[in-house]
Amino acid sequence: MLAYIVRRLWQMIPTMLGVVLLVFLLFNWVGGDPAYILAGKMSNPEQIANIRRQLGIDEPVYVQLWIFIKQIVTFDFGASWSTGEQVSRVISTRLGPSLTLLIPLTILETVIAIALALLIARVRGSLTDRAVMIACTVGMSISILVYIIVFQYWLGYKLGLFPVQGWGDSFAHNLLRYSALPILILLAVSLAPNLRLFRTFVLDEVNQDYVRTARAKGLSEGRILWVHVLRNAAIPIITHVMSNLPSLLIGAFLVERFFSIPGIGREIILAVERSDFPVIKAITVYVAFATMLFNLLTDLLYQAVDPRVKLR
Amino acid sequence: MFASSSHLSPGLWTLAWRRLRADRVAMAALAVLLLFAAMLAASMSGWLANDWADEIGVHYAPPSFIGAQADAAHRTAEPAATEVPPENPLDPLKDVIRELRAEMDGASVAAAAGGEAGAEDSYGIADPLEKELAEIRGMPSGAATHVTSEKKTTLPFGADKWGHDVIKKTIKGAETSIVVGLVAALVATFLGTLFGALAGYFGGRTDDFFNWFYSIFTSIPYLLLILAVAAVLQQKGVTTIILILGLTGWTGVFRLVRAEYMKHKEREYVLAAGAIGGSHLGRMFIHIFPNISHVALVQMSILAVGFIKSEVILSFLGFGVPVGVVSWGSMLNEAQNELILGKWWQLTAATGAMAVLVTAFSLFTDALRDALDPKLK
Numbered sequence: 001m002l003a004y005i006v007r008r009l010w011q012m013i014p015t016m017l018g019v020v021l022l023v024f025l026l027f028n029w030v031g032g033d034p035a036y037i038l039a040g041k042m043s044n045p046e047q048i049a050n051i052r053r054q055l056g057i058d059e060p061v062y063v064q065l066w067i068f069i070k071q072i073v074t075f076d077f078g079a080s081w082s083t084g085e086q087v088s089r090v091i092s093t094r095l096g097p098s099l100t101l102l103i104p105l106t107i108l109e110t111v112i113a114i115a116l117a118l119l120i121a122r123v124r125g126s127l128t129d130r131a132v133m134i135a136c137t138v139g140m141s142i143s144i145l146v147y148i149i150v151f152q153y154w155l156g157y158k159l160g161l162f163p164v165q166g167w168g169d170s171f172a173h174n175l176l177r178y179s180a181l182p183i184l185i186l187l188a189v190s191l192a193p194n195l196r197l198f199r200t201f202v203l204d205e206v207n208q209d210y211v212r213t214a215r216a217k218g219l220s221e222g223r224i225l226w227v228h229v230l231r232n233a234a235i236p237i238i239t240h241v242m243s244n245l246p247s248l249l250i251g252a253f254l255v256e257r258f259f260s261i262p263g264i265g266r267e268i269i270l271a272v273e274r275s276d277f278p279v280i281k282a283i284t285v286y287v288a289f290a291t292m293l294f295n296l297l298t299d300l301l302y303q304a305v306d307p308r309v310k311l312r
Numbered sequence: 313m314f315a316s317s318s319h320l321s322p323g324l325w326t327l328a329w330r331r332l333r334a335d336r337v338a339m340a341a342l343a344v345l346l347l348f349a350a351m352l353a354a355s356m357s358g359w360l361a362n363d364w365a366d367e368i369g370v371h372y373a374p375p376s377f378i379g380a381q382a383d384a385a386h387r388t389a390e391p392a393a394t395e396v397p398p399e400n401p402l403d404p405l406k407d408v409i410r411e412l413r414a415e416m417d418g419a420s421v422a423a424a425a426g427g428e429a430g431a432e433d434s435y436g437i438a439d440p441l442e443k444e445l446a447e448i449r450g451m452p453s454g455a456a457t458h459v460t461s462e463k464k465t466t467l468p469f470g471a472d473k474w475g476h477d478v479i480k481k482t483i484k485g486a487e488t489s490i491v492v493g494l495v496a497a498l499v500a501t502f503l504g505t506l507f508g509a510l511a512g513y514f515g516g517r518t519d520d521f522f523n524w525f526y527s528i529f530t531s532i533p534y535l536l537l538i539l540a541v542a543a544v545l546q547q548k549g550v551t552t553i554i555l556i557l558g559l560t561g562w563t564g565v566f567r568l569v570r571a572e573y574m575k576h577k578e579r580e581y582v583l584a585a586g587a588i589g590g591s592h593l594g595r596m597f598i599h600i601f602p603n604i605s606h607v608a609l610v611q612m613s614i615l616a617v618g619f620i621k622s623e624v625i626l627s628f629l630g631f632g633v634p635v636g637v638v639s640w641g642s643m644l645n646e647a648q649n650e651l652i653l654g655k656w657w658q659l660t661a662a663t664g665a666m667a668v669l670v671t672a673f674s675l676f677t678d679a680l681r682d683a684l685d686p687k688l689k
Contacts, residue, residue, distance in 0.1 A: 014524060015524065015527045015528055015531055018524055018525070018527070018528035019528050019531060019532060022528055022529075022532075023540070026540060026541065026544050027544060030544050030545070137671055137674055137675060138667065138671050140670075140674070141666070141667045141668075141669075141670035141671040141674060142663060142666070142667045142670075143621060143624050143625070143640075143644065143663065143666060144625070145624065145625065145628055145641075145644050146644065146659070146663045149644070149647070149648050149651060149659065150651075150659075153651050153652070157652070246533055247533030247534065247535065247536070249533075250533050250535050250536045250539075253535070254625065257629075268536065268539055269539070269629060271543070272539050272540075272542055272543040272631065273630070275543060275546070277543070280539070280540055280543050283536070284532060284536055284537075284540050287532070287533060287536055288531045288532045288533075289531075291531045291532070291533065292531050
């Protein structure tokens with residue numbers, strides 16, 4: 001087990017270096033000279049040379065790459081270009097609101113989608129099944145933007161059931177008051193694709209031999225689905241949920257922007273709008289690392305769920 | 313699409329076409345797609361909606377089936393400004409807003425009373441361009457009044473803030489969104505197929521390199537990668553957004569095409585092609601590619617659906633199409649503010665058009681996959 005983890009971590013190093021290299025090339029070559037962005041519209045050659053010296057852009061490329069790697073390892077990306085806040089502080093303070101939103105969302109959406117998928121699997125092939133699947137396809141074809149605009153307008157503004165936007169200091173208040181509508185919207189958006197996917201996972205299992213055996217033993221259909229089938233369908237479901245977690249951090253950016261929630265996603269949008277390269281670079285690199293770690297974690301979870309899986 | 317490729321390799325494509333013909337949902341979806349294609353061709357060639365930018369209606373003209381009377385009261389001098397949105401009981405700032413509103417009403421009354429006191433604005437600075445502006449204003453005044461008198465009070469599906477016909481705008485927006493989606497899908501499929509072919513066919517070091525490349529791109533969440541590239545490419549434009557989507561979206565195609573090439577390169581027909589002296593490139597793209605092109609086609613249509621959705625989000629955020637180009641995303645961006653004023657038609661038009669296209673496209677893609685690869689079902 002330990003040997004497996006060490007080997008996987010070792011294998012991650014080339015990919016991590018690749019991500020670092022990609023981000024470095026993107027921002028240092030394609031992006032043009034950041035000194036011109038920093039200096040603003042009124043600039044003179046002296047200022048630009050000064051900024052270049054401060055950023056280390058006048059150094060050779062390998063020195064710049066080394067500076068970037070050092071920044072990643074020490075979590076010190078310097079200050080944001082637009083607000084002057086330390087980038088490490090930006091990330092650590094924005095993580096809390098994002099997680100307040102995303103952890104309840106992930107739990108709710110997984111539980112609801114699994115329950116609905118099992119219910120739909122009971123009536124597979126029927127008219128209800130087909131109608132739900134068509135509703136899912138139509139639901140998926142409407143842009144997430146429309147869900148947010150319409151829900152925010154009707155439930156928040158017209159009916160006044162939820163605050164239109166905002167964020168406070170107390171955790172309970174944030175979770176129950178300000179996160180409620182964003183979570184509801186993201187649930188509505190994610191339910192259709194998840195339900196479709198989980199339904200196929202469940203249907204893959206329903207025709208297996210062990211299900212027939214369980215039926216032959218005289219078990220109730222409910223017990224077969226909720227105990228036998230669910231245990232086996234859990235493996236692809238776990239992969240899906242776990243590997244989606246890091247991208248969810250970014251994927252919630254639209255909701256965070258509409259509801260002014262100070263999370264990672266909103267920070268990325270603001271940073272792109274302001275050409276705030278240090279913030280984008282830091283978030284990209286760390287989210288990529290998190291994705292790789294989560295993939296490893298998923299593989300480890302497999303074994304806990306399915307004893308047949310042997311990690312080698 | 314099928315007519316042209318069917319005589320290239322009749323077996324697979326004819327069979328697939330027959331299966332597709334039997335699927336009623338697929339044929340309905342195809343009909344909708346052809347309708348969109350015809351609309352696209354008409355609007356690109358300038359027959360349709362070329363004059364979308366003409367301000368033919370009044371400011372926020374409602375759809376004809378509602379009628380003009382709903383708004384008639386405040387169209388005279390100052391539309392929209394007189395319309396006070398209802399107070400939100402949960403808004404912590406509602407008292408402040410009420411005060412501000414009262415102040416503004418007072419101010420506008422005062423301004424009206426002051427009338428044409430002078431060219432000085434509220435900052436007390438005389439406008440240096442005043443004379444030129446007055447000339448410009450005076451010049452087309454005759455024509456302008458002529459046009460305003462002709463402006464319609466209702467339009468078939470309403471008008472936006474500037475009086476553009478929403479239907480024409482939606483058609484023009486469809487052009488941008490669909491072209492971006494299709495061309496970006498073409499770029500991504502081309503890259504994915506090229507990389508996948510090289511990796512799968514040559515194997516060894518080449519394969520290791522492309523796998524490394526693939527793992528880098530997949531470990532950065534897709535949207536984050538798009539936003540990072542958007543931040544770096546400073547200029548906006550249709551080409552930029554096509555490049556962003558195309559350069560980041562090739563990974564899925566790569567994985568599938570690589571697996572297909574690994575399977576095919578050991579097949580006898582490829583070995584035979586090698587024995588009679590076919591070059592590597594010839595074997596890869598003349599012999600193997602026609603046999604895996606259905607995979608690329610299905611992937612391309614999946615990508616096109618995803619890219620149309622992504623383009624809408626990017627344009628909405630302002631990282632997509634430039635100002636002056638209309639797309640469904642920029643329409644939704646305007647519609648967001650219009651909804652608060654109760655002008656729902658632009659939102660409905662863009663949403664409806666997009667939902668119909670994407671639903672038809674996804675249903676057709678599913679059917680296409682089933683028809684081309686019956687094993688997969």
